[in-house]
Amino acid sequence: VRRQVDSRANRIARVNTVLLVFYVLVSVFVVVWFFRRLIRPLYTATHAFQRVALGDFGYQIPVSGNDEIASLTDSFNRLSRRIHGLVELTTRIQRGSDLDETLRFISEDFPGLIPVDWVGMLFATEDGQARLERAYSRGRPVVGSPMAFPRDTGLLARALQTSDTLHTPIHTEISAGDEFAHWLHEQDVRDAILLPVREETPQAGILVIGAREIDSYTADHLELMRNIGLLVSLSFARTVQLAERTRLAAIGEFTTGIVHELRTPLATVALALDYLRGSELPPAAARRVALATTEADRMSRLLSDVLQYARPLTRSLSTVDAHELVRRVIEDHEQLRSAGHSVDLTPPGAPPAIVNADADRLTQVILNLTTNALEASPAGGIVSWQIAASGDSVHLTVSNAGEEITPSRRERVFEP
Numbered sequence: 001v002r003r004q005v006d007s008r009a010n011r012i013a014r015v016n017t018v019l020l021v022f023y024v025l026v027s028v029f030v031v032v033w034f035f036r037r038l039i040r041p042l043y044t045a046t047h048a049f050q051r052v053a054l055g056d057f058g059y060q061i062p063v064s065g066n067d068e069i070a071s072l073t074d075s076f077n078r079l080s081r082r083i084h085g086l087v088e089l090t091t092r093i094q095r096g097s098d099l100d101e102t103l104r105f106i107s108e109d110f111p112g113l114i115p116v117d118w119v120g121m122l123f124a125t126e127d128g129q130a131r132l133e134r135a136y137s138r139g140r141p142v143v144g145s146p147m148a149f150p151r152d153t154g155l156l157a158r159a160l161q162t163s164d165t166l167h168t169p170i171h172t173e174i175s176a177g178d179e180f181a182h183w184l185h186e187q188d189v190r191d192a193i194l195l196p197v198r199e200e201t202p203q204a205g206i207l208v209i210g211a212r213e214i215d216s217y218t219a220d221h222l223e224l225m226r227n228i229g230l231l232v233s234l235s236f237a238r239t240v241q242l243a244e245r246t247r248l249a250a251i252g253e254f255t256t257g258i259v260h261e262l263r264t265p266l267a268t269v270a271l272a273l274d275y276l277r278g279s280e281l282p283p284a285a286a287r288r289v290a291l292a293t294t295e296a297d298r299m300s301r302l303l304s305d306v307l308q309y310a311r312p313l314t315r316s317l318s319t320v321d322a323h324e325l326v327r328r329v330i331e332d333h334e335q336l337r338s339a340g341h342s343v344d345l346t347p348p349g350a351p352p353a354i355v356n357a358d359a360d361r362l363t364q365v366i367l368n369l370t371t372n373a374l375e376a377s378p379a380g381g382i383v384s385w386q387i388a389a390s391g392d393s394v395h396l397t398v399s400n401a402g403e404e405i406t407p408s409r410r411e412r413v414f415e416p
Contacts, residue, residue: 041069048076058084085113086228099134100141106209107136114221118142118189118210121197122149122156126408130156130180130206137187147183154178159194159206165225166194167217170210184210191216193225259307266303270296308364315358322353322362322394323387329366330385341374343383353389369398376402 044061051059059080061073088109103119110116120135120142130151135142149156155178159166170190173181184192189210197205211217217225273293281289323345330343355362366385373383377400386397405413 037067038069041073045069045073045076048080052080052083057087081112082224085110103134103136104139104141108139110209113224114193114209115191115211115213115216116209117212118184118187118208120208120210122206122208124151124160124204124206128152130160133205142187149180149183155181155194156206159196160204163196165222166196167222167225168192168194169214171214184208188212190214193217193222195225255306259303262303263300266296266300270300315361317356317358320355320357320359320362322355322357322396323350324352325359325362326366326385326387326396329363329370333367333370341377341381341383343370343374343385345385345387350387351389353387353394355394366396373398373400373402376400378402 048059048061057080060077063070063073063077088105099121103121106119107116110119118135118137121133122130123133125131125148128151129148132147132149151157151160154176155166155168155173168181170181170185170192174185187210190212191214192208192210195207195209197207270293273289273296276289277286277293327345330345370383370385374381377383381401383398383400386395386399388395388397
């Protein structure tokens with residue numbers, strides 16, 4: 001009996017040992033599996049979130065499997081890529097002032113966010129057209145003459161009238177007879193997103209992003225563009241504004257050079273005319289010399305005005321009586337009282353209106369406004385200046401009997 005009991009006890013002990021080893025191995029396997037499939041991916045994701053939070057936009061995590069952790073990792077990677085793309089877009093736009101470079105960047109690097117097979121920029125013009133300024137197709141510029149499309153109807157009209165992102169399948173616009181949509185279809189664009197760009201720009205614009213596949217833009221793509229639309233619009237507006245300033249600066253520099261080149265031969269012509277005026281000439285020749293002298297003086301004044309607009313603005317501020325300044329401009333410039341016109345100052349005996357200003361610049365402003373008012377007045381018209389001081393402000397008002405400025409010109413009255 002003792003031997004049988006000892007034998008059974010030994011067998012039970014061996015079985016218990018085997019079971020204990022099995023349970024330990026299973027436990028170790030479960031712990032390792034749990035760590036590899038859950039703990040380590042969560043730790044990696046936490047580390048990735050910290051990297052992105054510290055500014056390492058675009059950081060990616062390797063994706064393995066198809067469970068919830070893999071889905072979370074894939075979502076993080078897409079989010080990181082989008083943030084990286086937005087930061088790169090904003091940085092490139094903020095750094096650059098060239099529309100070509102910005103559109104090329106969108107064409108090459110923006111597909112990480114949404115499908116981009118074609119991208120172009122259009123500007124609204126005063127003649128009711130929308131001019132295609134630049135375009136890129138799959139990273140390459142679209143070669144061809146500048147294109148213009150009617151902006152008051154169809155797709156472009158809706159894009160200019162809205163402040164939100166506009167999505168439209170191209171085939172629906174073609175069936176409605178839209179000229180711009182038909183041209184996009186010829187460029188192999190089947191789906192398009194239009195983003196209005198009008199903040200702080202000299203002209204309203206439309207950024208067009210197109211894809212070659214029908215229904216390329218999903219609800220997620222459209223939601224993304226709606227969320228970042230204002231950012232892209234403001235950034236693009238700044239690029240357009242910088243490009244316009246660069247263009248105007250180049251024109252100003254070119255104009256300054258031309259003015260300096262013209263002044264030398266004009267001075268030679270003026271000296272020759274002065275010599276001829278002092279000579280004995282027939283009456284007809286003397287009249288022609290006098291006329292040529294007048295035109296040469298007018299050209300010299302015109303060149304001086306152009307040079308004044310082209311050079312950088314400098315001001316010398318001092319205390320100026322605006323009422324006295326307007327009165328002196330009216331009295332000292334005889335050309336303001338020619339051609340049957342008259343200029344008056346009301347009230348003539350008003351108290352001083354003291355301002356802190358550049359007297360020479362303000363004189364030029366008053367002279368320009370008075371001259372413009374006279375040129376736009378009917379024969380025998382009266383140009384009236386009114387000056388009123390109220391608190392810390394002085395209001396100078398010039399008026400005439402001419403026609404009102406049209407809305408299209410009113411937007412450009414401050415352009416030189």
